[in-house]
Amino acid sequence: MKVENLRSPHLKTNQLFYVARMFDKIRLHAEDKLPAVYVANLGLGFDAKACSFLRIRYEELVKRVLQGGADEELVQWCFMRGRTPTEGDIEMWNEWMRKFGWNDKGTARLRERMIESGFEDRIDVQTVFDYIDLDEERDPKNRSEG
Numbered sequence: 001m002k003v004e005n006l007r008s009p010h011l012k013t014n015q016l017f018y019v020a021r022m023f024d025k026i027r028l029h030a031e032d033k034l035p036a037v038y039v040a041n042l043g044l045g046f047d048a049k050a051c052s053f054l055r056i057r058y059e060e061l062v063k064r065v066l067q068g069g070a071d072e073e074l075v076q077w078c079f080m081r082g083r084t085p086t087e088g089d090i091e092m093w094n095e096w097m098r099k100f101g102w103n104d105k106g107t108a109r110l111r112e113r114m115i116e117s118g119f120e121d122r123i124d125v126q127t128v129f130d131y132i133d134l135d136e137e138r139d140p141k142n143r144s145e146g
Contacts (some may be wrong), residue, residue: 001035001037001135001136001137002136002137003028003033003034003035003038003136004033005024005027005028005033006021006024006025006028006034006038006136007020007021007024008021008129008132008133008136008138009021009046009097009128009129009132009133010098010129010133012094013071013072013075014071014072014075014076014079015090015094016050016075016090016093016094017093017094017097017098017129018046018050018097019050019054019071019074019075019078020071022046022047022050022061023065023071023074025038025042025047026042026061026062026065026066027065027066029042030066042058043058043059043062046097046128049097053085053089053093054078054079054082054083054085055082055083056078056081056082060081061078064077064081097129098127098129099127100127100128100129101126101127101128101129101130101131102126102127106128110127110128110131113131113135114131117131117134117135119131119134119135122134
């Protein structure tokens with residue numbers, strides 16, 4: 001389902017995949033523009049993984065995002081509030097995130113979602129990020145789409 005102003009998880013902010021999308025979901029929810037299927041998972045899944053990686057509490061992040069600021073500023077706040085990951089940490093995070101669902105513990109659930117969404121014939125979609133982009137009507141192989 002296409003959601004206006006919800007960016008791809010492939011978009012990097014301060015070198016990190018996914019966090020801009022998490023900020024978007026927080027903002028959209030505050031504006032009552034986030035579909036219920038997304039609301040049910042706020043702070044869970046990849047949101048929880050991102051917060052754990054950054055060593056911040058989701059509830060604190062929500063408060064900070066709603067105060068305003070550019071994505072880059074918000075990421076810097078996360079670094080100061082939680083921790084500043086090393087270049088190696090960021091590389092590990094990005095590689096884990098972008099490949100999740102490909103031959104790992106997320107593969108079975110990804111296959112289920114593909115079938116539920118009617119995408120079982122899409123052999124080019126091999127990761128959760130790819131699935132999210134396809135489900136939200138972005139070309140999963142066009143990384144230039146936000």
